Amino acid sequence: MRRSKAPSVRRSGSKWGSEPVNIPKTPESDSGPSCSWPSNSPPMEWGTAKGSEQLGPRELKPGENPLKESRIFHILWRNQTTKKHKTWTGNGTLVISGGKMTLKDETGKTIDSMNCFKERQVKENDQLQIGSKDVEVQEEIKTVEECVAQRKLEIASWCQKIDAKNGYIDDAAPTEVHLPFRSHVLKKKMRLESPEKEESLSSLTLPKSNQKEYICFLSPSELQRNTLSLFKKIFRNSELDTSVLMESALDVCDHPVLLKSRVNQSNSLHLMQLLQPHLPPWPEMGIYDSSKFEFVHVMLDELVVQRGQKCCIVANNPDCLRLFKGYCQSWDISHVELDDQERVALFNSTAEGSAMVALILTSQLPKIQNLQCRYLIIYNQNARPAASQLLNTNLDTNIYTLVTAGGCPEERQFFGTDGMEKRHDFLDEIESHSGEETNEICDSKDVLSSWIRKKPPFSEDIKEVCPFHSLESLQCIFTKKT
Structure with missing residues (x-):
């Protein structure tokens, strides 16, 4: 095989990364870490893993169009689990941009992401795994107006979260934003069978694993x-x-x-x-x-x-x-x-x-x-x-x-x-x-x-x-x- 052959779909470089790898050294030569790898340090902003929570989501600027280079869907998400009864944890959005899927919670904060190297057509009711999260795709956001309304909901959810953290609890529900589509609400458990069928299934002997x-x-x-x-x-x-x-x-x-x-x-x-x-x-x-x-x-x-x-x-x-x-x-x-x-x-x-x-x-x-x-x-x-x-x-x-x-x-x-x-x-x-x-x-x-x-x-x-x-x-x- 040629040394320069690089079939990986993630990057086409033929080396370890943008910087050379330092190979593990013997104790006589160095007692420090064996490998040195490139690190990416993007500027902090809301919606990134290193963002400051105090900043919160911002309003969209006039003329800004989040759909210009991305597709955005309402979603339901939960942490992956082996439990029998699986319920959704929260609402959020899925942003598909280029080769990356980004999962955001109801405040617009990034909670997981995944590189997507094969182009796929995501549609409503698709079941996905994004990092460590299970996701069910809901309606797609198709207009700038819907993006603005969604951002207002994210800001309202963030403010409510900060108020609760600071001890200012408001029992009143946040102001409803009337949207031309179903609001992103927790709508169901993950496709559970009927109680009768579930009971009959539980009585069966599970097949031996392979x-x-x-x-x-x-x-x-x-x-x-x-x-x-x-x-x-x-x-x-x-x-x-x-x-x-x-x-x-x-x-x-x-x-x-x-x-x-x-x-x-x-x-x-x-x-x-x-x-x-x-x-x-x-x-x-x-x-x-x-x-x-x-x-x-x-x-x-x-x-x-x-x-x-x-x-x-x-x-x-x-x-x-x-x-x-x-x-x-x-x-x-x-x-x-x-x-x-x-x-x-x-x-x-x-x-x-x-x-x-x-x-x-x-x-x-x-x-x-x-x-x-x-x-x-x-x-x-x-x-x-x-x-x-x-x-x-x-x-x-x-x-x-x-x-x-x-x-x-x-x-x-x-x-x-x-x-x-x-x-x-x-x-x-x-x-x-x-x-x-x-x-x-x-x-x-x-x-x-x-x-x-x-x-x-x-x-x-x-x-x-x-x-x-x-x-x-x-x-x-x-x-x-x-």
Whole structure:
């Protein structure tokens, strides 16, 4: 895969962001944060997350037309919940402008937002998920006059809220603004069935939840292939420890940038002195220099940013986990590292502001259980046996295990090839496969015989649960239901 290839629908830049990433440093070099990411600091104004509540919504200026570049709908909203009886929390508006949906409450204050990368025709009665909120679309605001009336209602609601906060409670209802359409009022629960039907449904035995597993074989990126091929060229006659070579090669399978942490390690010093002159500068390495990291990037784009679904990532390397943290910080994705059940409870919460991405170090897996998350990404395949026990069994779940294929060391580790213990076999394997784009494993009928093998082009059912289906690096998927 070309290093500059950028299939993400969110941004087309081929690097981590507008600024280079600082790769995790060793304790000897720096005790501060491992990653530095760009930060956006827009000016504060009402309706933004950083706005001052004391300002309140403002009246529309003469000639101002909010509909010029946006569509605006009345909506009902509530926090997402797993409760059986779901009622709407409040009224508000949904502003669709360009590639962004912004959810505002009855005072016009932004309470959530979502990037919308695929153009969609929103219409009345649509059920949406905007960030951590459930939304039902009501009437569309189609004229400037309606915008003015709506803004007056927002100002009145804000004033009433401030008065209540300051102890000035007015029991009288705010002055009614007569509108040429139904006022935005809480109108119903979320499509509950009739009591008789609901009672009959409650007496039924709930079907057993499904757990679907997907083992995804990804061809290495261009930088990964080139780096692995350097191992043989540089170290053919070297006396370097095979275990150091193997660990370093597995780092490359995670992301070549992780080699930086080996620069000051005594057992890897000679290795890095020989290898580093052939590598691009550390700050120039980015998302698309690792097939697995690009996979995660696409999944978070679709599941978290677009669908508003929670996602969990398990990885072996603490430095790799720091890269995920930096990535989430860069894209303003709420996240949390889980290392005890207290944090698990916080992640499982449906409260506003709860983390959308959970990050777990493989060594911490014994401390974690009953994770309520429908999507689990196992970044290192040898963590699969323990990681697959994480999830709440009452939920339908999807587990994705990533393997860098094409004969890479990680693939050999997955299939338990004993040649990994032999130094020259290990190097021969890297050289013989490092430039290949195809993988005989995906064509073999004897591999993972109890699983179902899927190859491009994929069917619609696979596309629905595998947002990464269009990745050029994706060679094949093995799937089964448990």
